Amino acid sequence: MHATAPTVAGSRVPQDLLDALCAAVGEANVDVDPDVTAAYSRDMMPLAPSGKPLVVVFPTDTAQVAAVVRACAAAGVPIVPRGAGSGLTGAANAVDGAVTVVLTKMNRILEIDEATGWRWCSRAW
Numbered sequence: 231m232h233a234t235a236p237t238v239a240g241s242r243v244p245q246d247l248l249d250a251l252c253a254a255v256g257e258a259n260v261d262v263d264p265d266v267t268a269a270y271s272r273d274m275m276p277l278a279p280s281g282k283p284l285v286v287v288f289p290t291d292t293a294q295v296a297a298v299v300r301a302c303a304a305a306g307v308p309i310v311p312r313g314a315g316s317g318l319t320g321a322a323n324a325v326d327g328a329v330t331v332v333l334t335k336m337n338r339i340l341e342i343d344e345a346t347g348w349r350w351c352s353r354a355w
Contacts, residue, residue: 286329310330311331
């Protein structure tokens with residue numbers, strides 16, 4: 231885990247939140263780099279307002295998403311879910327101090343019903 235909480239978007243990421251997020255999704259799936267957080271601050275709508283997320287996380291399954299939600303709720307930090315960021319409404323735009331939850335790693339096929347052709351996938355967008 232990170233030895234000390236980094237400063238992001240002008241405010242310090244609470245160490246307990248950072249630790250909880252790393253425990254939830256693994257340190258490799260938690261990013262606080264300002265260039266990365268800036269890249270995930272908005273979707274493709276240039277006119278919609280956006281803020282600066284504190285942290286960007288990349289869960290790979292619903293259990294990790296639930297753990298991220300619990301960690302953010304305990305810390306009183308808002309969450310912004312995001313898919314590929316190709317939307318044109320500003321719905322995936324971050325708010326200042328939020329955790330952006332990028333769902334693009336949720337890309338596994340969970341079940342295939344060959345009789346009907348139905349597939350159930352973990353992707354959330």
